[in-house]
Amino acid sequence: MKLAKIIYGHHADSFQNLKIAGDFSDWEPLSMERSKDGDLWEYTIDLTKLPSGTEKVHFKFIDDNGNWFTDEDYAKELDSSSNENNVRLFTEEELGGKDFEIDDEGPVSPAPSLEGDFSENYYEPAKMPESRERDESVGGSAVIVNHSDVEDEGTRDLQSPENAETALSNRDQNPGQYKDVLARIVAFFTNLFRSWFG
Known part of the structure; x- marks a missing residue:
């Protein structure tokens, strides 16, 4: 037997007899049952009594005074008369679909091969098409650079180190320039990842 529950769990003690009505009952009020611990209705x-292919039902709750209301814990939809109703979507398991297990090992991928050219197997992001019109869209997100990442040309020291040893020694002599280079690198990769995964 295929079954699905609708649960009302707010202030269960404030009702003597909470009712529910929906398209599953032709909108006739039906009494709900209080859970064993008394906290829920x-x-x-x-589901076997519903028309074939039914994937959701619309419903409302009815309090002791006959007031019809919706619950914020369920999705809502408007019907053809602009009445707001709660919606209960059925899961595959409730509908009698096949049970499935989640594979914790991630997607299956082919075993890596050492044969072949490196450039054939891997994307090289540094290569850009040579001919692009200025107004033609590249198709990706724009890279955003903060004003703090850009420095005025007049205040920058344009002298670059001659080799790797002088770059390391200049780091200690001018930490501001070194921090500026690191900040630009961090900003570049931050914006790059935002454009990919944002």
Whole structure:
């Protein structure tokens, strides 16, 4: 038997007899049952009594005074008369779909091969098409550079180190320039990853 529950769990003690009505009952009020611990109101829908292919039901709760209301814990939809109703979507398991297990090992990928040219197997992001019109869209997100990442040309020291040894020794002599280079590198990769995964 295929069953699905609708649960109302707010202030269960404030009702003597909470009711529910929906398209599964032709909008006739039906009494809900109080859970064993008394904290929840429940109604069980027999999915075999619903029309074939039904994937959701619309419903409202009815309090002791006959007031119809919706619950914020369920999705809502408007019907053809602009009435707001709660919606209960059924899962594959409730609908009798096949049970499935989640594979914790991630996607299956082919074993890596050492044969072949490196450039054939890997994307090289540094290569850009040579001919692009200025107004033609590249198709990706724009890279954003903060004003703090850009320095005025007049205040920058344009002298570059002659080799790797002088670059390391100049780091200690001018830490501001070194920090500026590191900040630009960090900003570049931050914006690059935002454009890829943003």
